[in-house]
Each structure stands twice: as structure tokens, then as C-alpha cells.
Amino acid sequence: MLGALAVVTGVLLAFPRLVPNSPGGLGSLLESFLPWLGLVVVLLLGLALLRRSATALLALLLPAVAWSWLFGGLFQADAGEPDLVVVQHNVSDENADPAGTARALAEAEPDLIALQELLPTALPAYREALAARYPHHEVRGTVGLWSKHPLTDARAVDIRPGAVEGYWSRGLRAVVHTPHGEIAAYVAHLPSVRVRAGGFAAAWRDESAELLGRAIAAEELSTVILLGDLNGTVDDRGLAPLTGQLNVPERGFAFSFPTAFPVARIDQVMTRSATVPQISALPATGSDHLPVAAHVRLD
Known part of the structure; x- marks a missing residue:
């Protein structure tokens, strides 16, 4: 047996x-x-x-x-020096200390910070706390990107599942002008999944991943960084439209959800024409997700 x-x-x-x-x-x-x-x-x-x-x-x-x-x-540990350091965090729409969360993320000294679940009422706190170190930022709907480097050509990316009604904006694309060249940065928040009596409900997440995958496949810039709460792990076949064309982290588990007892990394950093040699979880903030920090090495 x-x-x-x-x-x-x-x-x-x-x-x-x-x-x-x-x-x-x-x-x-x-x-x-x-x-x-x-x-x-x-x-x-x-x-x-x-x-x-x-x-x-x-x-x-x-x-x-x-x-x-x-x-x-x-x-395994990554012994090399990264070209960029990025942080991804779903800050939670119930976060009682957005300014403290922003300061905690900045302490990792990343080049880019991607945030999800940004409420209009909390947005001024994030802007103020990050302004000194991250003078460039773009927000579309409930997702945003803060950068040490100039941002241009920012636009919303439509990843809304067909069955979702009303205003729903969870995708952003911007060009980051880094010392290493131009990079297309995508920030996304895919729909949540649920374990129910009928099984694992992930249809909306999967549809949104397909839409995001199409947008990235059509991206004209060769180098792409995707940062997001994708509500799925890199092993989940529902994210195949993304993992099938992007590089996933090579080292580190970085379980990010839930904060009380993280069991899976659903906050992701993926790349094209670049690698992610290391990803790690950062200390808890006022969110139900842990932030993750990733090293990025450009091809």
C-alpha cells in the first residue's frame, strides 16, 4: 500500500x-x-x-x-548582481496603513514597485510616501507602477472577463526608460479563484490570463517585465498563456498568500528577454498578501 x-x-x-x-x-x-x-x-x-x-x-x-x-x-542562492530590483505587492483594499506599507516597500530599494488594490482614498498616501524616491508613477484603475526611471506611453490593458459588468480596470502597461534600455512593464491583477463545493472556480482568472497573454504577445518592445497578483502559481496550467511565453523565477519559493500562513506564491514577476534569478518574500505589511522582491537580469 x-x-x-x-x-x-x-x-x-x-x-x-x-x-x-x-x-x-x-x-x-x-x-x-x-x-x-x-x-x-x-x-x-x-x-x-x-x-x-x-x-x-x-x-x-x-x-x-x-x-x-x-x-x-x-x-540555491543567486550569486550575481541584478540589473534591476522590482517589488510586487497587492496592498489590499482593507489596508489601514497605506503610507507605512509604501515606506516598507521602498526600504527594499527597488527600481520598480507594482501595486494592486489601490483605492482612490488611499492613493494620495502612496503617492506622498513614494514621491521622494520614485518620482515617476502611473495608475490605471486599481493598479499602479512607481519607478526610479522615467515612464512613458502608459495605457490601460483590458483584461476584463466577458461576464464582469461595470467598471473594472486591473491592467497597466508603461515603457520604463532604464539605464539598460527601454522595457515594457505590465502590472496586472487577475480575478480571484475560489475553492467551492463544485471544485476550483478559476474560469474568470483563466480568461483574464488569456487576454493578458495576448497583449504581451503583441508587445513590440523585446524586453518585458510582468508584475502582478495573478491569483495562480507558475505551475498552474491556468497561467499557461503567460508562463508559456515568459520566464519565471529560477530560485526562491517566496510564498506570498495568505500573510498569516503563506502556502502559495500568487504574486508573480515574469520576464521576456530577461531572467528572474531570485525572488523572495518581504516582511508583512497591512495587507493579506506578502510583498515579493525579485532580481531581474536583462539579456
Whole structure:
């Protein structure tokens, strides 16, 4: 029995796409928490040792190797110097201390700060707290970008799912004029997902990811940085329109949600014609998300 469970765990790690996404979005749900299958491996190892089962121990090599191959490299440290440092943070529309949050993010000394869930009432506090170090900023709807470098050609990006009615603006694109050249920066906040009785509800998120993926694919500038609360992990097939064309972080788990006990990184930094050698979580602010800081190295 333990050997069979070990084999199943190994297969799920190595081939999560074997789990269908319909009905109930089970495939995406599994992929959202894929690293946590490592705990299953540890549990099975303990039981195998307790029962002194050589067969189970041998079978556990499959999930152990699969997990190490998928996630072992995330523990390595990046020894190089980044060309840019960026911070991504969903600041929460219930944040009681926007000014304090802004100051905390600036302490990481990033070149770019991307924010989501910006309320009109809180926006002046963010602007004032960041003005000295980040003189350039653009806001569209509830998302914004602050930069040490000049910004031009800013515009909203339409990523609204068809079923969403009324005003809904959660996408922004701007050109960042860095010392290394022009970069198209995208800031996005994809719709939330929910675990319900009927399964993993992610249809709106997936549709929004498809729209964002099309916009980035049509981007004329070669170098792109996407920063956003994407409400999905890089392993989730729902983000395939983005992960299929962009580079994801090479090192670091940086679980960002929820703040009380982070179990997944749904705040992402992805790039084109650049790499993200390191991503890490920053200390908690007044949000239900942790900020993440990423090193970016340009090609």
C-alpha cells in the first residue's frame, strides 16, 4: 500500500497534467499546491521506516527524485548582481496603513514597485510616501507602477472577463526608460479563484490570463517585465498563456498568500528577454498578501 501511494505521488509530481481540469478544476488545484506534495513524501518515508518496508523505501525514490528535480533548484542562492530590483505587492483594499506599507516597500530599494488594490482614498498616501524616491508613477484603475526611471506611453490593458459588468480596470502597461534600455512593464491583477463545493472556480482568472497573454504577445518592445497578483502559481496550467511565453523565477519559493500562513506564491514577476534569478518574500505589511522582491537580469 505504501509503495503504491509513493508511486502515485511520484506520478502526480512528474505529470500533474494527467489530472483533468474538468470537471471541478482539479488539475489547477493540484498544481497550485504541487510543492506541498513533498510533505506527503516525508510522511510516507516515516511510515516506511516505521514498518521497515524495503519495497516502500525503494518506491519512494520516484517522488523524491521528482520533487528534487522540480523544486530542489529553488533553494540555491543567486550569486550575481541584478540589473534591476522590482517589488510586487497587492496592498489590499482593507489596508489601514497605506503610507507605512509604501515606506516598507521602498526600504527594499527597488527600481520598480507594482501595486494592486489601490483605492482612490488611499492613493494620495502612496503617492506622498513614494514621491521622494520614485518620482515617476502611473495608475490605471486599481493598479499602479512607481519607478526610479522615467515612464512613458502608459495605457490601460483590458483584461476584463466577458461576464464582469461595470467598471473594472486591473491592467497597466508603461515603457520604463532604464539605464539598460527601454522595457515594457505590465502590472496586472487577475480575478480571484475560489475553492467551492463544485471544485476550483478559476474560469474568470483563466480568461483574464488569456487576454493578458495576448497583449504581451503583441508587445513590440523585446524586453518585458510582468508584475502582478495573478491569483495562480507558475505551475498552474491556468497561467499557461503567460508562463508559456515568459520566464519565471529560477530560485526562491517566496510564498506570498495568505500573510498569516503563506502556502502559495500568487504574486508573480515574469520576464521576456530577461531572467528572474531570485525572488523572495518581504516582511508583512497591512495587507493579506506578502510583498515579493525579485532580481531581474536583462539579456
